Amino acid sequence: xxxxxxxxxxxxxxxxxxxxxxxxxxxxxxxxxxxxxxxxxxxxxxxxxxxxxxxxxxxxxxxxxxxxxxxxxxxxxxxxxxxxxxxxxxxxxxxxxxxxxxxxxxxxxxxxxxxxxxxxxxxxxxxxxxxxxxxxxxxxxxxxxxxxxxxxxxxxxxxxxxxxxxxxxxxxxxxxxxxxxxxxxxxxxxxxxxxxxxxxxxxxxxxxxxxxxxxxxxxxxxxxxxxxxxxxxxxxxxxxxxxxxxxxxxxxxxxxxxxxxxxxxxxxxxxxxxxxxxxxxxxxxxxxxxxxxxxxxxxxxxxxxxxxxxxxxxxxxxxxxxxxxxxxxxxxxxxxxxxxxxxxxxxxxxxxxxxxxxxxxxxxxxxxxxxxxxxxxxxxxxxxxxxxxxxxxxxxxxxxxxxxxxxxxxxxxxxx
Numbered sequence: 001x002x003x004x005x006x007x008x009x010x011x012x013x014x015x016x017x018x019x020x021x022x023x024x025x026x027x028x029x030x031x032x033x034x035x036x037x038x039x040x041x042x043x044x045x046x047x048x049x050x051x052x053x054x055x056x057x058x059x060x061x062x063x064x065x066x067x068x069x070x071x072x073x074x075x076x077x078x079x080x081x082x083x084x085x086x087x088x089x090x091x092x093x094x095x096x097x098x099x100x101x102x103x104x105x106x107x108x109x110x111x112x113x114x115x116x117x118x119x120x121x122x123x124x125x126x127x128x129x130x131x132x133x134x135x136x137x138x139x140x141x142x143x144x145x146x147x148x149x150x151x152x153x154x155x156x157x158x159x160x161x162x163x164x165x166x167x168x169x170x171x172x173x174x175x176x177x178x179x180x181x182x183x184x185x186x187x188x189x190x191x192x193x194x195x196x197x198x199x200x201x202x203x204x205x206x207x208x209x210x211x212x213x214x215x216x217x218x219x220x221x222x223x224x225x226x227x228x229x230x231x232x233x234x235x236x237x238x239x240x241x242x243x244x245x246x247x248x249x250x251x252x253x254x255x256x257x258x259x260x261x262x263x264x265x266x267x268x269x270x271x272x273x274x275x276x277x278x279x280x281x282x283x284x285x286x287x288x289x290x291x292x293x294x295x296x297x298x299x300x301x302x303x304x305x306x307x308x309x310x311x312x313x314x315x316x317x318x319x320x321x322x323x324x325x326x327x328x329x330x331x332x333x334x335x336x337x338x339x340x341x342x343x344x345x346x347x348x349x350x351x352x353x354x355x356x357x358x359x360x361x362x363x364x365x366x367x368x369x370x371x372x373x374x375x376x377x378x379x380x381x382x383x384x385x386x387x388x389x390x391x392x393x394x395x396x397x398x399x400x401x402x403x404x405x406x407x408x409x410x411x412x413x414x415x416x
Contacts, residue, residue, distance in 0.1 A: 022080055022386050031072070034058050039077040046077055046099050046115065053119045053194075060189040061124055065254045067131035069093045073123065082380055082391040086118040088125035090174075091137050095122045107319055108231050110198030120194040124185045128176075132260040135173040142171040176260060177221035177268050183237030184253055187245065197242060201235050208232070209291045210299075217284040221268075226339040227316035243287045248276055317343065320365050324372045331358070331366050331375060345377065347398070358396060367415045373398050376414040 025040040030047045035054050039047040054075060062068045074094045086097045101114035135142075148165025152158040186195045208214035215229075220236045244252055252275055259271040269280040276283060299305065312318055314336055321332040328350055333343035336357075345358045345366065364378035375396040383389050393414050396402040 022388075024386055025080065034069075034072055036072050036074045037077065038074065040079070043077050043079055043099060046079070049115055050075060050077060050097070050119055053116050054123060057120045057123055057188070057192045057194075060191040061120075061127050064189045064250070065127050065131040065257055067127055069126065069130065073126060075119070080386070080388040082389065084114065086122045088122040088129075090126050090129040090133075091140055093126060093130075093137075095119075095126065097122065108200055108204060108228065108235070110196070110200050112195055116194040120188050120192055121185045124188050125181065128184045128254075128257050129174055129181065131254065132176050132257040133174045134261050134263055139173055141173055144169045144171065171266075174260075175266070175268055176257075178223055178233050179220035179237030179240060180256065180268065181237075182234045183239075183241030184257075186234065186238040187241045187253065190250060195238075197238065201238065204228075204232065204235050205239050205291065206295050206298075208236075209288060210295055214288065217280060227335075239291075240284075240287055243290065244276070244283075247286075252276060312348070317341075319343070322366045322368060324368055325370060326372055329372070331368075333362055345375075345396075358398075359402065363391065364414055369416050374416070376416055378414055 022040075027038055027040050028044075028047075030037040030039065030051055032051045032055055035051065035058075037047050037051055037054075054073075071093065074092075076094070076096045077099055078096065079099045081098060082100050083098050084100050086095065088095050097115075097118055099115065146165065146167040147163055150161030150164045152161045188194060205214070215232050215236050219225075220233055220240070223230050223233060225233070241253060244256075255275045256268075256271055259265050259275045260268055262271075265271040265274060272278070272280045272283055278286070311330070312332075312334070315334040316339070318332055318334045321330055323330055330348045330350055332346055332348070334346045335341060336344055336346075342361045342363070344360050345362045347356045347358050348354070358375075359379075361379045362377045363380055367376045368374070369376075375398070376393065377396065378391050378393050380389050380391050394402050
């Protein structure tokens, strides 16, 4: 029995290792003056384009922060998942990018050139956080400890008594709040503004400022929020960085990072005061006040505001509504009682207001058939034997039957 169990664990371990390492992929390296770009088969065109984007952004961003990495930055390109994201590992000067574009209708941001945006965004992380680092890359943190002991008065053979003092103090060598880290990564630098402040972001910040629900300054500094809270950190951070650049000058963004690298600035609040001459509380209050003034002026110019009537109020995210051909039903995505995704597909009878959960994990808009009996949408399937999760287009019959149609082809706007 033990031998069988050991064999099963061995076989399972091999499967896990193969899934994690994607043995089906063949990797290559494209080398430029400042980058090593690693990519697998099928991404030859993307690798060439990323090389051009990265080299174009290298000069403006490193010049702004007066900081350059010690060696070439590694960029790893992936396309074995239908997933959009990027990550910067600034202690290793390494970037990972999923080349699938961020969904076209992401309701909290406008559209952009995905590769140009994400490559510049992640490289700005590498440079801005490197400029803000207080110590070499090999020293991400210090941990200071002090132990005190009771004096032993009665027995000469005991050197010390029991511990009576234990003090511990961790010191991070990179202390940058999330609003600044993500704000400058979206701002980028003059000449390579490959992201932009759009009406979606402005809508979120405008609503928060006018109804008093904007994140506090401390709340902007951390992630770990439910619902749209983490996205608000990006939105608010981008807005505040733009305000700093417009009010104090773009060079102050880089000066903030460099000031944060000084051991005399143990908090980012100290870096703000040293660089901008105001406290963090004053900076935040001035920013909110300036936005409130602008938004109230906009409202006054628009005149009477018209607001629609809410249909549902359950769920932090309800999106992508689509009316049936006869106008009697509505399908939409909803998180319902969940604090996170994925979204559920809900069918609502507009006359009775009754709702039915149809399926989960829908990742696109939904289209109705002419007879109102079938729905078309995209869903990310379960992982295959290599661990990859890819999209397929599905046809859903309101009788409860569904079937995949396209066979692992990424779609964003399915239509009957």
